[in-house]
Amino acid sequence: MRYVSAVIDIAGLVKIFGSTRALDGLDLTVEAGQVHGFLGPNGSGKSTTIRVLLGLLRPDSGRATLLGGDPWAEAATLHRRLAYVPGDVALWPNLTGGEIIDLIGRARGGLDTARRAELIERFDLDPTKKGRSYSKGNRQKVALVAALASDVDLLLLDEPTSGLDPLMERVFTEYVRAARERGKTVLLSSHILSEVETLCDHVSIIRAGKVVESGTLQDLRHLSRTQIVCELDSPPTALAQRAGVHDVTVDGHRVTLLADQTQIGAVVGELASHGIRTLTATPPTLEELFLQHYDGAR
Amino acid sequence: MTRMSLTGTRLLVRRALRADRWFWLVWVLVLWSFLPATASAYRAIISDDAAGREVAVGLASNPTMRAILGPPYDLLQVGGFVMWRVGGFVATCAAIMAALGVLRATRAEEEAGRTELLRSGAIGRHASLAAALLTATGACLLLGLLIAGSMTGLGTPLTGSLAMGLAIAATGVVFAGVGAVAAQLTSSARTARGMAMGAVGAAYLLRALADGSSEGSGLRRLGWLSPVEWAPYVRPYAGERWWVLIVPLVVSAGLVALAITLESRRDFGAGLRATKPGPAGALAGLRSAGALAWRLDRGSVLWSVLGFGIFSLVIGTLSNVFDQVAEDRTLAERFRRMGGGAKLLSDAFYVAMLGILIVLIALVGLSLLDRLRREEDSGRAELVLSTATSRTALLRAYAVPALLVPVALVVVSAVLLAVPQAVRDGDPGALARLAGAGLVQSPGVLLIVALAVAVHGLAPRLRWLPWAVTAWSVVVNWIGGVLGFPQRLLDATPFGYLPRLPADAMSWTPVVVECLVAAVLLAAGWWGYARRDIT
Incomplete structure (x- = not known):
């Protein structure tokens, strides 16, 4: 089955390097127009997935569709419609940043010179410096300018903000939002949760080569627990035994607990019967979502 | 140069010996093997009779052979023949080995950003250069001693063997100095390698020209300008001229001093000249x-x-x-x-x-x-x-x-x-x-x-x-x-x-x-x- 609107559609992808299964049955769907966060710690398989999508690696089994085509067989033609920013950008030591931006842009099929000038200005990049003399952050900017200056349907960004200062991260955020407004699709791999939380409407969490959670941020929050902190007149004693309630701590009148999203109504009802003085309920942050998946595995 | 600028040299020598052990070992052993191998084949080429002597005279006067291999002095002895047939070649290769070895431990490391990590520790400004030069000199001396030892073991005179070993080692040391200077001139290891290899090539060309030209020609004297010609000029096994060894010693000391002066004057990671800014965009053709x-x-x-x-x-x-x-x-x-x-x-x-x-x-x-x-x-x-x-x-x-x-x-x-x-x-x-x-x-x-x-x-x-x-x-x-x-x-x-x-x-x-x-x-x-x- 092939989704017509899916820009990226991966099913059961397996990639083995020697004795390690870098990808172990990965499923991932990115619909057109999504800014899709691809979350996972180092070594979980994010870059491997992107390299399969770029046709650099040949999957051992499974299926991957990119922009309606085969990322391996049709690599060169598909790449006219996408731009890629690697996490660790290596530049040619003797070429200037400006030359590299032009080379990459033209080799992709052309770049918008007005947008190029604007991006260089906004990212505060000196395009006359040689590749060898850029710092890590500036190398990253060269790749970002080259990617964002092209008019493409899909941006594949592999930890694109590593090395950028907070000011430049903001510029980056702005451009990704602008791309979404123009109807572009973005796959943003990252381990910086705040970045994903501000930018992405969809999130997939990858662990050990498998996507363990995927959906809108809203959906994901529903799947997990809300933290409730309250002060009660008479704290109940049997709360910890209730289904859907976890990590109960009682400190005098103060009670802290985690409630499953489905049980919130019932739990609050029970608390009410003990006389609520104050109550705060905090939905899980992405960080907690993320840690829940990773801590749970250990 | 102060003592401080050499802090950590010993540590870096140990590191270089570990990181580059295969580089030095393979080069030294391969180069060394040519000499005993040639010595063992000597009798098969120059027989101990009138015919053999005729071959030797012929070889000695052949200008092509002279141009390729260098000046022959005494081909009627195993040692003299080995020195002529492969001695100059091995000396030239030792020059390549030493220059590449110094560059790989200095400029290449600096370009890769690894030296930066070390320099942030208790490592002096010149320590990395000094360590590279010491390692290269050590490798050249090891090569020279292996040559001297094995040739003596094969029955050639001790003085000649020692002269040959030292002459070859000295050639290597000179080009360790060339590598050290090249490492300071440019920020790219590749360009530095090109410069050093260009120097070896020029030296070889100069001596080929000197040795290939006819006797009595003024071109013959050009040989003194070529560092790879000094080894044969020591005349191992043919009335050793030990004083010739002073030339490479003085020249390499001068090169090392030059390299250290240059290194004091440049920024870390840079060449002698600051990198100039380039064009802000690519020419139309770069696509x-x-x-x-x-x-x-x-x-x-x-x-x-x-x-x-x-x-x-x-x-x-x-x-x-x-x-x-x-x-x-x-x-x-x-x-x-x-x-x-x-x-x-x-x-x-x-x-x-x-x-x-x-x-x-x-x-x-x-x-x-x-x-x-x-x-x-x-x-x-x-x-x-x-x-x-x-x-x-x-x-x-x-x-x-x-x-x-x-x-x-x-x-x-x-x-x-x-x-x-x-x-x-x-x-x-x-x-x-x-x-x-x-x-x-x-x-x-x-x-x-x-x-x-x-x-x-x-x-x-x-x-x-x-x-x-x-x-x-x-x-x-x-x-x-x-x-x-x-x-x-x-x-x-x-x-x-x-x-x-x-x-x-x-x-x-x-x-x-x-x-x-x-x-x-x-x-x-x-x-x-x-x-x-x-x-």
């Missing part, structure tokens, strides 16, 4: 992998055309020596017998020179192709492949120049080699004849580059294989016959079966076969490259 490859390689291609061109032209002028020799009929007759059956003395000369040049040209082709591997290792190939560039286009961008540039170099070198003779004899046909002779040898280079393409596409781990084949070809073409290897082994290079014009008769079969094999290897490499992972 594909092919254009990029040419942009990256054009500098080294132009330098190699220039280098090979000058070398060939200068060496070509030696052909006038044959006119003088040819007047002495008996001498001329003896030369003809030694020139591998060549009917004309000059033919033997051209065959020998083309043989020397072609293996070096093969190295140029390999290093051009090697850039593709470095593009992949650095992750830059990934960036290019993420654009609308197919694997075929990427491979083609580096394989085409790696195949064509060497062929062009062969033709240029061959033509320039023939220019002096063509001018002298008013015979422009000589240019075409030698160009043809060069072209007939070029399938060997194509075969080597095609092998490298096949390896890169099918089994990148075997990337040493084409280099090893070329190294073996260098050994065979430069000093082959003397080591007493069986002919089958000597023929087993990509050049061994190709006809050596103008001395041999033309035969098309090996030329066509090697071109076909090269085509098959290229196709296989392309097939593999289109299918394998790029990591």
